[in-house]
Amino acid sequence: xxxxxxxxxxxxxxxxxxxxxxxxxxxxxxxxxxxxxxxxxxxxxxxxxxxxxxxxxxxxxxxxxxxxxxxxxxxxxxxxxxxxxxxxxxxxxxxxxxxxxxxxxxxxxxxxxxxxxxxxxxxxxxxxxxxxxxxxxxxxxxxxxxxxxxxxxxxxxxxxxxxxxxxxxxxxxxxxxxxxxxxxxxxxxxxxxxxxxxxxxxxxxxxxxxxxxxxxxxxxxxxxxxxxxxxxxxxxxxxxxxxxxxxxxxxxxxxxxxxxxxxxxxxxxxxxxxxxxxxxxxxxxxxxxxxxxxxxxxxxxxxxxxxxxxxxxxxxxxxxxxxxxxxxxxxxxxxxxxxxxxxxxxxxx
Ligand SMILES: [Zn+2]
Numbered sequence: 001x002x003x004x005x006x007x008x009x010x011x012x013x014x015x016x017x018x019x020x021x022x023x024x025x026x027x028x029x030x031x032x033x034x035x036x037x038x039x040x041x042x043x044x045x046x047x048x049x050x051x052x053x054x055x056x057x058x059x060x061x062x063x064x065x066x067x068x069x070x071x072x073x074x075x076x077x078x079x080x081x082x083x084x085x086x087x088x089x090x091x092x093x094x095x096x097x098x099x100x101x102x103x104x105x106x107x108x109x110x111x112x113x114x115x116x117x118x119x120x121x122x123x124x125x126x127x128x129x130x131x132x133x134x135x136x137x138x139x140x141x142x143x144x145x146x147x148x149x150x151x152x153x154x155x156x157x158x159x160x161x162x163x164x165x166x167x168x169x170x171x172x173x174x175x176x177x178x179x180x181x182x183x184x185x186x187x188x189x190x191x192x193x194x195x196x197x198x199x200x201x202x203x204x205x206x207x208x209x210x211x212x213x214x215x216x217x218x219x220x221x222x223x224x225x226x227x228x229x230x231x232x233x234x235x236x237x238x239x240x241x242x243x244x245x246x247x248x249x250x251x252x253x254x255x256x257x258x259x260x261x262x263x264x265x266x267x268x269x270x271x272x273x274x275x276x277x278x279x280x281x282x283x284x285x286x287x288x289x290x291x292x293x294x295x296x297x298x299x300x301x302x303x304x305x306x307x308x309x310x311x312x313x314x315x316x317x318x319x320x321x322x323x324x325x326x327x328x329x330x331x332x333x334x335x336x337x338x339x340x341x342x343x344x345x346x347x348x349x
Contacts (some may be wrong), residue, residue, distance in 0.1 A: 034089035034125030062120035147249035160250035170291035203348030234266035235274035293335035
């Protein structure tokens with residue numbers, strides 16, 4: 001029967017997200033969004049049901065689809081049928097308006113906008129049924145599996161830490177903060193597509209494993225991955241990241257400076273303020289300001305803990321800086337990144 005249905009080819013990002021829809025990682029979103037859902041999310045940051053949701057989950061197409069409401073479609077990936085889509089809506093997107101609403105800009109210099117525009121102006125919405133799951137890596141667990149692990153360990157308070165990069169000292173500070181607050185920390189790096197200047201996934205995972213094994217209480221930190229692309233939608237993506245981690249069983253979510261930002265597109269604390277405009281999400285947001293090394297505090301500190309010591313003596317910590325030094329053949333100082341991680345990071349620049 002599958003052979004006789006119309007086929008639609010999907011890309012890597014859509015393959016990942018259709019599985020996230022099916023596992024409940026994107027609960028309460030159950031399918032690729034219809035026009036009504038997309039507009040509601042873009043304009044109101046809500047689903048038509050009223051539930052908060054900030055990022056459209058789209059199945060975009062380059063060409064006008066020849067199917068409509070009520071049709072069944074086979075989604076194929078690399079020429080293999082991977083899912084059935086029950087079409088609820090076939091529609092055209094206003095990509096420029098959508099870019100402005102979701103990313104706050106129409107600039108194609110923004111990696112999220114660039115991708116949205118490149119994927120085409122048509123979309124199919126509807127529920128999906130997975131026919132063939134991707135082979136899952138050891139770090140990829142479903143929300144049910146992760147929640148079961150927390151239960152088994154007796155963790156009632158779990159802080160989730162989202163990351164798209166290898167850990168530097170500021171990331172480590174946030175994880176330690178999570179350990180002070182909760183029974184355990186879920187380190188949950190993005191395994192999907194990222195910008196070219198982010199570290200490759202293998203390097204990120206290896207660096208976290210080394211950090212956790214050598215320097216953190218391993219029985220209170222778990223490392224799993226979230227297979228979805230980065231959108232770089234700043235504040236809106238911070239909310240999306242929090243909602244997804246709630247689905248994985250986290251009770252708290254860390255949001256640092258410029259969460260999910262790209263370049264200078266967002267105010268560094270827009271991703272803190274957005275939560276003030278929204279009703280409680282069922283997950284506590286732990287907002288942390290800029291983290292840096294301060295020689296007068298004598299270590300890693302934040303804008304919340306350093307009494308405004310000489311700013312010029314602070315060392316700001318960023319992966320852009322670490323990568324720049326590594327590319328120049330220099331060794332980043334220990335205030336930026338643990339020396340033990342440098343050989344791993346060198347493989348990824
Ligand atoms: Zn200080």
